[in-house]
Amino acid sequence: MLKTENKKGFTLIETLVGSAIFLIVALATYQAFVALMNGVTVSRIKITITALADEQFEIIRNMPYADIGTINGIPSGKIAHNQTITRGTFTFNASTTVRNIDDPFDGTIGGTPNDPSPADYKLVDLTINCLNCTNNIVPLKFDALFAPRALETASTNGALFIQVFDANGTPIPNTSLHIVNTGTNPDTIIDDVTDNSGWLKIIDAPPGINAYNITASKSGYTSDQTYPLNGSAGNDPVNPDATVSIGQVTQKSLSIDKLSSILVKTIDTSCVPIPNISFSLTGTKTIGTDILKYVVHNFTSDSLGENTISNLEWDTYSTILTNQGSYDLVGVNPNPSFILNPNENKNIQLIIAPHNNNAILLSVKDAAGNPIDGASVEIAKTGFDETKTTNSGICPTPGQVFWSGLSNGTYNISITKDGYQPYTDTFNTSAWKELDVTLTP
Numbered sequence: 001m002l003k004t005e006n007k008k009g010f011t012l013i014e015t016l017v018g019s020a021i022f023l024i025v026a027l028a029t030y031q032a033f034v035a036l037m038n039g040v041t042v043s044r045i046k047i048t049i050t051a052l053a054d055e056q057f058e059i060i061r062n063m064p065y066a067d068i069g070t071i072n073g074i075p076s077g078k079i080a081h082n083q084t085i086t087r088g089t090f091t092f093n094a095s096t097t098v099r100n101i102d103d104p105f106d107g108t109i110g111g112t113p114n115d116p117s118p119a120d121y122k123l124v125d126l127t128i129n130c131l132n133c134t135n136n137i138v139p140l141k142f143d144a145l146f147a148p149r150a151l152e153t154a155s156t157n158g159a160l161f162i163q164v165f166d167a168n169g170t171p172i173p174n175t176s177l178h179i180v181n182t183g184t185n186p187d188t189i190i191d192d193v194t195d196n197s198g199w200l201k202i203i204d205a206p207p208g209i210n211a212y213n214i215t216a217s218k219s220g221y222t223s224d225q226t227y228p229l230n231g232s233a234g235n236d237p238v239n240p241d242a243t244v245s246i247g248q249v250t251q252k253s254l255s256i257d258k259l260s261s262i263l264v265k266t267i268d269t270s271c272v273p274i275p276n277i278s279f280s281l282t283g284t285k286t287i288g289t290d291i292l293k294y295v296v297h298n299f300t301s302d303s304l305g306e307n308t309i310s311n312l313e314w315d316t317y318s319t320i321l322t323n324q325g326s327y328d329l330v331g332v333n334p335n336p337s338f339i340l341n342p343n344e345n346k347n348i349q350l351i352i353a354p355h356n357n358n359a360i361l362l363s364v365k366d367a368a369g370n371p372i373d374g375a376s377v378e379i380a381k382t383g384f385d386e387t388k389t390t391n392s393g394i395c396p397t398p399g400q401v402f403w404s405g406l407s408n409g410t411y412n413i414s415i416t417k418d419g420y421q422p423y424t425d426t427f428n429t430s431a432w433k434e435l436d437v438t439l440t441p
Contacts, residue, residue, distance in 0.1 A: 100203035110249035119204040121147040171198025212242040216254040224254040233288035258343035273305030331397025358429035359404035371399025375417040
């Protein structure tokens with residue numbers, strides 16, 4: 001009688017499970033290997049950067065003290081602000097900033113006691129960044145102090161202290177400052193950033209009257225600057241270029257904040273979008289006498305009756321139609337003159353109607369500038385007398401009332417609202433006219 005052997009193999013399911021386990025283990029091993037190699041590469045790059053920093057500081061240590069400074073900077077010296085250095089397959093950018101330090105041990109400039117020689121020693125700040133690394137290496141920063149061998153002598157310079165703050169007066173750190181003084185030989189050009197308190201303090205700055213032009217900027221923020229006399233801000237700038245005097249501290253303040261935007265929609269009195277409507281936007285901040293920072297800018301709504309205006313500074317803006325021959329501005333929601341706050345995305349509706357002879361858009365507000373709804377507004381002249389209520393249309397026009405088709409002449413205005421004193425005045429008609437009225441409680 002023959003015996004049969006019972007031979008067993010792997011089932012398909014067992015094979016698939018085994019293969020899956022093998023792939024998981026192999027993938028985990030591969031990922032661990034890749035992470036290990038990345039770690040080795042990152043470590044090697046950081047060691048290279050540290051060695052570069054040692055090289056740079058050794059070069060500076062062997063310089064005469066008077067040469068420790070950046071080209072065209074303060075203090076002025078022979079060190080390039082930016083250098084490109086190659087080591088093996090890696091390329092690095094070395095950014096060097098040198099600052100004079102006023103040590104409070106012997107007093108400070110403008111302080112008690114006053115230090116007539118405020119440049120006690122120099123702080124060298126070195127930042128090295130890998131330009132072609134694929135490992136997202138964070139730039140490494142190094143600092144070193146350098147002091148003169150001999151005793152300090154009395155300075156013939158001054159100091160320039162610059163602070164940057166936002167719309168609420170909160171200091172803004174890491175703000176880029178670009179400072180130019182063309183009165184020195186060679187020109188002084190400083191690119192630096194504010195500290196954690198929003199300050200940049202330049203010690204031992206050469207004196208000069210309205211000599212230092214300063215610009216403050218930061219990604220995602222507005223910008224601010226000082227202005228030269230008789231430049232774009234006229235002969236009386238609001239914030240003129242800084243003057244530095246011998247032995248004195250000059251303080252300058254600049255204000256920036258997060259950018260804002262406006263979505264403008266052009267609609268008719270039934271809130272239906274109207275495309276291709278031209279309008280203007282104007283700010284109220286000034287940089288000089290009667291010189292606006294945000295001058296009149298013209299825009300046109302698209303085929304959907306919309307236009308998004310970006311990168312705007314916080315300000316009080318006003319808007320009107322620029323194609324008034326075809327349309328009249330019936331009202332604006334929230335108001336023809338509106339406040340745009342920092343980091344705000346504001347929606348504005350321009351309510352328009354076909355042009356019909358003379359027209360008036362009248363806005364009624366309280367002392368704080370808030371629109372007053374439900375106010376009774378009467379305009380009258382010989383042969384005409386009509387009363388309307390603010391914000392009574394289909395589309396909201398807060399605190400506003402509109403007339404069109406008026407004949408030429410002088411009209412009397414009478415406005416009443418419970419809780420406010422009555423208001424009376426006169427106006428002359430024109431093609432389109434805007435009036436603002438403030439009611440007193």
